[in-house]
Amino acid sequence: MFIYQLKKWPYFTWDSELISPLLGEVRHKQGRLLGQMEHLGFALQEEALLLTLTADVLKSSEIEGEILDADQVRSSIARRLGIEIGGLVPSDRDVEGVVEMMLDATQHYDQPLGEQRLFGWHASLFPTGYSGIHKIVVGSWRDNTKDDPMQVVSGGMGRERVHFQAPGSEVLQQEMDRFLTWFNRDETIDPVVKAAIAHLWFVTLHPFDDGNGRIARAITDMQLARADKSPQRFYSMSAQIRIERKDYYQILESTQKDSLDITGWLMWFLACLDRAVSGSDKILAAVIRKAKFWDNPQAQTVNDRQKLMLNKLLDGFHGKLTSSKWAVIAKTSQDTAIRDIQDLMERGLLVKEEAGGRSTSYVLREEGIN
Numbered sequence: 001m002f003i004y005q006l007k008k009w010p011y012f013t014w015d016s017e018l019i020s021p022l023l024g025e026v027r028h029k030q031g032r033l034l035g036q037m038e039h040l041g042f043a044l045q046e047e048a049l050l051l052t053l054t055a056d057v058l059k060s061s062e063i064e065g066e067i068l069d070a071d072q073v074r075s076s077i078a079r080r081l082g083i084e085i086g087g088l089v090p091s092d093r094d095v096e097g098v099v100e101m102m103l104d105a106t107q108h109y110d111q112p113l114g115e116q117r118l119f120g121w122h123a124s125l126f127p128t129g130y131s132g133i134h135k136i137v138v139g140s141w142r143d144n145t146k147d148d149p150m151q152v153v154s155g156g157m158g159r160e161r162v163h164f165q166a167p168g169s170e171v172l173q174q175e176m177d178r179f180l181t182w183f184n185r186d187e188t189i190d191p192v193v194k195a196a197i198a199h200l201w202f203v204t205l206h207p208f209d210d211g212n213g214r215i216a217r218a219i220t221d222m223q224l225a226r227a228d229k230s231p232q233r234f235y236s237m238s239a240q241i242r243i244e245r246k247d248y249y250q251i252l253e254s255t256q257k258d259s260l261d262i263t264g265w266l267m268w269f270l271a272c273l274d275r276a277v278s279g280s281d282k283i284l285a286a287v288i289r290k291a292k293f294w295d296n297p298q299a300q301t302v303n304d305r306q307k308l309m310l311n312k313l314l315d316g317f318h319g320k321l322t323s324s325k326w327a328v329i330a331k332t333s334q335d336t337a338i339r340d341i342q343d344l345m346e347r348g349l350l351v352k353e354e355a356g357g358r359s360t361s362y363v364l365r366e367e368g369i370n
Contacts (some may be wrong), residue, residue, distance in 0.1 A: 002256050004167050004204055013198060014263040022270040023190060029277040030192075030228060030235075036284065037234050045232065046083050048287045052233045052280075053077050053106070057098050060217045060238035063245055068095055077103070087308040093288070097124035098214065105218040106233055109225035112184045115176065118207075123220065125211045136209035141172040150206055152252075163249055164256035166206035175205050183219075191227035195220050196269035201263060203252060217241070224273075234283065240276035247273075291315045295366075298347040305330040306340050310349065313364050320353070326344035 003009060018189065037045055054074045057346040061068050076099040079088065083158070087280075090168040123139040137143055142150060150166040167175060179201055187194055202216045217238045225231055241248050247268070255265045293299055293314060302310065309326055319325075341362055344350035352361040353361040 002164055002204075003258065003260055004175075004253060006260055008260055010182075010260075012202060012260050012262045014261060014266050018263055018275045019193070019270060019330050022267060022274065023192060026270055026274045026277065027190075027319050029151055029274065033234055033277055033280055034228060034230065034232075037232065040284075040287070042044060042064050044287050044291055046081075047290065048234055049081070049232055050074065050077060050085070051283050051286065052236050055126075055239045055283075056221065056233065057102050057238040058239075059096075059236065060102075060214050061098060062241050063217075063248075064213055065236065066094075068098065073099060079121055081107075086304065086311055093127045094125075097127055100124045101215070101218050105222040105314055106225050107231045109231060113219065113222065114184075115178060118215065118369065120220075121215055122208050122211055131210040138209075141169065141176065141207045142209045152203070152206055154213075156320065161249075163253040164204075166204070172205065172207050177206055179205065183223075191223060192270070192273070193266060195223035196266050197262070198223050199269070200255065200265055202250070204256065217242035219354065235277045235280040237273060237276050240279060247336075287315075295348070298349055302344070302347075303340070305332055305336075306344060309340070310344070310364070319344060320359070321363070322359045322361050324359070 037048060040048070052068065054077060057073045057077070058068055058070060067200050069092070071087070072095045074085070075088045076091040076095055077083070078085045079102055080099065101124050104117075104121065104303060107366060126136060126138045129138050141182040149168065150165045152166060153160040179198075181193075182201075183198055189197075199216050199220045202219055206212045208215065218236055221233065224237065225233065251265055251268045258264075290311075293310075299310070308330055311323070312329070313321065323334060323337045323341055325340060326332075327334045330337065330340070332340075341350060345352075345362075348365055350362050351365045353363050
């Protein structure tokens, strides 16, 4: 028997004494993080926001096995938020759709969540009406008259694991009405606890043909923004769930087959959130590191191509940066790329990498930005 089949569904219970210490620690860290960010200044806050939202979109999709292009995600977010960055690239429809959903959830967190808004999110995730090669119902609750029951699985084709079975499609309208009424109602429970319950409740219902995990995490982010009373996101729950994906599926599975006492789920969620907020230290360090680099007088007069490539290195360039890669990414000739690199080496901003190989590669001069 699954929890939605229990007589008292969806009246969840939990042990407040067990979760209170975890909740208190998380709320303290959230408040401290927002205070730290307020002292950074607007430009650095924008950079931190961009880093966080980019990670959130990328990792939420990765949990479902979908790999998006990081440059496209970053560019799409920057364009929509009006953040000026170098090297903007066009974004594919699937990237634009995920970004649109995430920004609507977080930047308009104070607006009610309704059926049509959820349908819009779902349509933005599947603009072609297909999930891979499979045609799905888009912008509406699933209708699995022929295919019920809906099974919640993870893993690639041939390695699927069934975690639990969702309610039949004939009860979805009633169930979603009840969920949305609860979600939009002022509650006496802590808003972070409400985020955890909303995530579990939505995943349990699994109301769409596909995309339920990503939409559940968007709803979670929306409620966490309500908890912070701010659209500024400086930590990513999705990025932390991606790290702990195995445990995430295990706790969801065990909770579905247990009682309506969800203490175990709440404790896992709060511990995961605690680690996500603590992980923001890395984002903060990266933003400060980048700011120090651009404060260097030698960095303030570089050309646009150099600025583009230096930002890529600061953001974490994948692989080795060679003159040929520079030419391709900066859309310039090999000779111009070599001149750009040589100029940056003379400025003390770039150095040759010590490791040998068939092609010379280059890295930032770290001591120049510490």
